[in-house]
Amino acid sequence: MFKLENISLAQFRNYGQATFTFSQNVTGFCGKNGSGKTNLLDAIYYMCFTKSYFGKTDIQNTQQGKLGFRLNGQVTVDGKSHNIICVLRENGKKEFGVDNENYTRFAVHIGKFPCVMIAPDDVAIITQASEERRKFIDYTISQLDAAYLQTLIDYNKLLQQRNSLLKQLAESGNMDESLMEVISAQLVVAGNFIYRSRKAFLETFIPVVLELYHSIAEYKEKLTITYKSHLESADFKALLIKNRTKDIALQRTSQGVHRDDLELGLENYPFKTTASQGQRKSLLFALKLAEFEVLLKHKGFPPLLLLDDVFEKLDEARMKNLLVKVCVENKGQVFITDTHCSRLKEALEQLQVSHEIRSL
Incomplete structure (x- = not known):
């Protein structure tokens, strides 16, 4: 207790x-x-x-x-x-x-x-950009796995460093190629770990969310939640090489787990444009209570x-x-x-x- x-x-x-x-x-x-x-x-x-x-x-x-x-x-x-x-x-x-x-x-x-917090602005997890959903996933897994949290911290630092090198190259035409190779290699290792961790976690987490949603909403509409990642169908290292020209133009890394998302659907339509306020709230509570149940199971206490x-x-x-x-x-x-x-x-x-x- x-x-x-x-x-x-x-x-x-x-x-x-x-x-x-x-x-x-x-x-x-x-x-x-x-x-x-x-x-x-x-x-x-x-x-x-x-x-x-x-x-x-x-x-x-x-x-x-x-x-x-x-x-x-x-x-x-x-x-x-x-x-x-x-x-x-x-x-x-x-x-x-x-x-x-x-x-x-x-x-x-x-x-x-x-600890699990539910606040009015949390509806952003449903309605706003992918960053909000990634943040929710990361906060949940980080309470379960210290190694995941540390790897996530490392990944974000490496991403900033790689983006700085891309900006330097775009602005001056010069860049330390050996440093770019080292940072990109480390980014790949961290990114692959994060992808595997998220995928394994969501395979058990999403069914809990769906069950809780129908329990709270008392409706049987078809709700779908799908994990989307660039790493689903391509090697991370290959993606970085393939998109190098694009990344230099954008001055940022365009591919990676920092772009992951949860795709939400309702009766085969995008959830955030189709769902009512009540349905959005129901999904929000389902996500948060699923987080609660996962933490309870892992920690042995609520x-x-x-x-x-x-x-x-x-x-x-x-x-x-x-x-x-x-x-x-x-x-x-x-x-x-x-x-x-x-x-x-x-x-x-x-x-x-x-x-x-x-x-x-």
Whole structure:
């Protein structure tokens, strides 16, 4: 069992100083927009991922007019207590550690305390460009496999280096060919590892998503999810050689796993142009709950589940199905926010699960 016992925030977003202690598996936070509900969930997420869920810089996470912030969380995993501390110093230096030992590399923290967040803007996974879907896949696998995360970091660094050489060649006509060969060879090795990892993961992940979608949506429309990659039908090294002239013209690497995508279809049409708002929300929740189930199976205990403003744009039937899955069938810890206290209270009481609701 993984449980967040308490969390303290100092100079984080709109919180000057605050401490929250949690005694129930299901905790609801209600209040008007701007009251700090989302900021509190993001602080919890931060403790698990060493950064904000919303892509904010550490300076943006600091309370207005202040320099630096501090987060302190007490968690229990399988009966053992751990203390997580993050401090952003006034000079901009960030320190992050567990049980009084600071990390030299923040990446080693990822996956130790698994967490799944669902927020309104996550619909971008469905509606926006492929980068959003790759990011979702990468965040999920990275919580399962430290080697994957490190390889992904290495790949992105190598990609930047190769693109810089291509830009140099395009602008000056000169380039260190031996360095290009070394970087490209390393990029191929990392790219092949990422492709194999994604392919293996998605072979088991996609069926879970499809099952959850139909369970939440209560419809039997034909939903398809297909993994697309340049490496499906061609050797990565050969692709880099074949597209070298094109890459020089574009001043970037046009082929590789950094262009991978999940192709979403509904009744043989593109999902994002065909699906209703309810269907989009249902697929989003299916993706996130599939992430939850994969983490649960791999870790042996449920990850924290953070639901930010999930009541909006979902009909009553879909919302009931979702809440049953996350609050009744799930035995882990859940945090839910809503702008309407009465709606949140009524929804949780109907589930007949032990819970608490706090007004912010």
